[in-house]
Amino acid sequence: KCPKSYNCGNFSLEFPFTVSNDTDCGLITVDGCNSTEGSPTIRTRDAKSPYHILEKTSTNAFRIHDSGLQESFTPSICYTFRNMSLPETPFVSFTFSPNITFFTCYNQTASLQIQDYFQSYRSSRCNISTVYYKTPSTHQDHTLPIPQDCSSIQLPIKSGNRSADLLHLLSADFTLEWNLSEDCNKCHHGGGHCFSDNRNQFYCGTEGGLTKIVFIGGITIAALTSSLVIVFVSIRRKRAKAQQEHEKGIELFLRNNGNLAPMRYKYSIIKKMTNSFSENLGRGGFGSVYKGQFPDGRLVAVKVLNESNGNGEDFMNEVASISRTSHVNIVALLGFCFEGSKRALIYDFMPNGSLEKFIGNNASSSQESTLGWDKLFEIALGIARGLEYLHQGCRTRILHLDIKPQDILLDKELGPKISDFGLAKLCPNRSSIVSMLVARGTIGYIAPEVFSRNFGEVSYKSDVYSYGMLILEMVGGRTTVDRRDVDCTSEIYFPTYLYKQIEVNNAERDVGDGSPSVKRNMIIVGLWCIQTNPKDRPSMTRVVEMLEGKLGPLEVPPKPYLYSPPRAPPSYSTSESF
Numbered sequence: 283k284c285p286k287s288y289n290c291g292n293f294s295l296e297f298p299f300t301v302s303n304d305t306d307c308g309l310i311t312v313d314g315c316n317s318t319e320g321s322p323t324i325r326t327r328d329a330k331s332p333y334h335i336l337e338k339t340s341t342n343a344f345r346i347h348d349s350g351l352q353e354s355f356t357p358s359i360c361y362t363f364r365n366m367s368l369p370e371t372p373f374v375s376f377t378f379s380p381n382i383t384f385f386t387c388y389n390q391t392a393s394l395q396i397q398d399y400f401q402s403y404r405s406s407r408c409n410i411s412t413v414y415y416k417t418p419s420t421h422q423d424h425t426l427p428i429p430q431d432c433s434s435i436q437l438p439i440k441s442g443n444r445s446a447d448l449l450h451l452l453s454a455d456f457t458l459e460w461n462l463s464e465d466c467n468k469c470h471h472g473g474g475h476c477f478s479d480n481r482n483q484f485y486c487g488t489e490g491g492l493t494k495i496v497f498i499g500g501i502t503i504a505a506l507t508s509s510l511v512i513v514f515v516s517i518r519r520k521r522a523k524a525q526q527e528h529e530k531g532i533e534l535f536l537r538n539n540g541n542l543a544p545m546r547y548k549y550s551i552i553k554k555m556t557n558s559f560s561e562n563l564g565r566g567g568f569g570s571v572y573k574g575q576f577p578d579g580r581l582v583a584v585k586v587l588n589e590s591n592g593n594g595e596d597f598m599n600e601v602a603s604i605s606r607t608s609h610v611n612i613v614a615l616l617g618f619c620f621e622g623s624k625r626a627l628i629y630d631f632m633p634n635g636s637l638e639k640f641i642g643n644n645a646s647s648s649q650e651s652t653l654g655w656d657k658l659f660e661i662a663l664g665i666a667r668g669l670e671y672l673h674q675g676c677r678t679r680i681l682h683l684d685i686k687p688q689d690i691l692l693d694k695e696l697g698p699k700i701s702d703f704g705l706a707k708l709c710p711n712r713s714s715i716v717s718m719l720v721a722r723g724t725i726g727y728i729a730p731e732v733f734s735r736n737f738g739e740v741s742y743k744s745d746v747y748s749y750g751m752l753i754l755e756m757v758g759g760r761t762t763v764d765r766r767d768v769d770c771t772s773e774i775y776f777p778t779y780l781y782k783q784i785e786v787n788n789a790e791r792d793v794g795d796g797s798p799s800v801k802r803n804m805i806i807v808g809l810w811c812i813q814t815n816p817k818d819r820p821s822m823t824r825v826v827e828m829l830e831g832k833l834g835p836l837e838v839p840p841k842p843y844l845y846s847p848p849r850a851p852p853s854y855s856t857s858e859s860f
């Protein structure tokens with residue numbers, strides 16, 4: 283049972299807000315209500331920069347300080363222009379005030395249309411784009427749609443300030459107002475919980491089970507529903523009309539997702555962003571990835587999916603589920619493109635590439651590619667937290683089903699970010715998992731039940747298996763193998779080798795400089811995760827607890843057996859104990 287309101291510092295919190303030890307009671311969590319240091323904070327999509335609540339100014343408004351935004355107010359104004367990172371929930375719409383709308387347009391497009399449209403605006407030229415704006419006193423909304431190749435950005439400003447200097451105009455303090463959707467409001471007052479499935483349909487969860495409230499919002503919404511149905515029927519019947527109908531679906535998606543919808547970009551903009559796809563970062567099973575840049579200078583990675591005439595609905599559902607995630611260990615989806623058969627996803631650029639470069643046989647012997655034990659452990663823990671979030675933390679459980687070192691990207695500080703989840707459904711015609719993995723030489727990360735249902739049902743435990751293999755590989759990359767253990771005529775099954783080492787060195791636990799115990803724990807956790815029977819594998823929540831040492835000394839699991847795909851042994855030659 284949830285209380286009607288919570289005390290938080292010197293104000294009260296009501297639904298849709300809740301406090302951190304009662305997250306199920308609301309949609310937006312406020313942290314630090316009982317803290318004596320600093321103000322309470324609201325979690326936003328960008329986990330690194332929460333909003334600080336300065337005061338509650340009305341029943342549905344807070345005065346906010348956004349320290350992340352404050353930091354971006356650098357003299358290099360071009361880096362300030364990105365959209366606000368609002369709290370994450372599809373059932374609440376947010377507005378901040380006072381605000382100003384800017385327009386950024388790519389410089390390459392010196393079109394007359396742009397010059398005409400922004401004739402009476404001030405402008406500031408950045409590296410690859412130009413920013414157009416008007417001071418609040420002179421601002422009047424244009425009646426025409428903004429030119430192609432330009433996007434609009436809203437940022438808060440100081441009230442009453444008429445400065446023409448952009449930096450003096452902007453403010454990191456603003457009023458945030460929220461409005462709960464009608465469906466969710468009714469649901470909450472009827473004692474239910476607001477949910478949406480991965481088709482963006484609203485559900486009201488009640489005690490007796492999930493009651494689907496299919497668009498009870500009246501004639502307007504009913505009309506939208508029927509137009510959606512018509513769209514889907516006609517997609518099948520008339521291929522010629524497909525493009526137009528896709529557009530309607532996307533518009534509906536964007537409307538349903540409000541603030542949460544990622545930005546949609548035209549293919550022509552994607553081309554500009556990537557400088558005509560000039561810098562290829564790599565190629566995967568779904569398509570190629572190119573380095574690109576947003577108008578504000580932010581670096582991005584653009585994954586251009588292989589051309590497909592497949593179902594646009596699936597694509598949009600996947601975009602929706604990926605965009606609803608927000609976690610430090612998940613790569614952020616910043617936008618997408620969907621124009622007929624052209625589809626692309628825009629992610630945050632990860633300067634250190636994938637974990638593949640740093641571990642296993644791929645890690646070169648050069649100093650910079652070798653990670654220390656502490657860093658390896660932090661990476662393993664980060665990946666576990668990211669997977670736990672995908673399994674437990676989102677409203678819709680997301681299974682990755684293809685975790686491997688290539689899908690773990692590393693940011694500037696070598697923090698791990700999981701990428702490529704939810705994509706499996708995007709490419710139904712993708713060549714079989716087996717043949718692809720054999721070709722890549724990464725066989726071994728896929729859980730046995732994904733190959734054959736004789737081993738059990740595919741579930742979140744299949745990701746646990748892949749995670750186990752991944753951390754064993756991470757340990758393996760830094761572990762030396764005793765040649766006496768290796769039968770020269772056959773490949774060793776690496777987990778069996780590690781298991782043997784754990785047994786042999788059981789007496790030597792927790793000695794030395796700390797690395798033997800870190801290594802030992804990573805191996806034990808890995809071995810638990812790769813148990814053949816999914817039921818014997820821990821959940822990711824438990825894995826996190828095991829790694830954090832919350833469960834005390836770890837018990838050695840039963841020896842993994844049965845499923846032993848070939849894997850090349852590490853190529854070192856001295857022995858080492860754990």
Ligand SMILES: Nc1ncnc2c1ncn2[C@@H]1O[C@H](COP(=O)(O)OP(=O)(O)OP(=O)(O)O)[C@@H](O)[C@H]1O
Pocket residue numbers: 563564565566567568569570571582583585613629630631632633635636684688689691701702
């Ligand atoms: N956000 C990103 N930032 C930097 N590099 C990236 C980013 N996303 C992908 N890459 C790089 O692009 C390459 C291809 O990535 P992609 O995700 O398409 O393939 P994959 O994960 O190797 O394979 P698959 O898609 O078949 O699972 C990888 O080498 C990766 O390092």
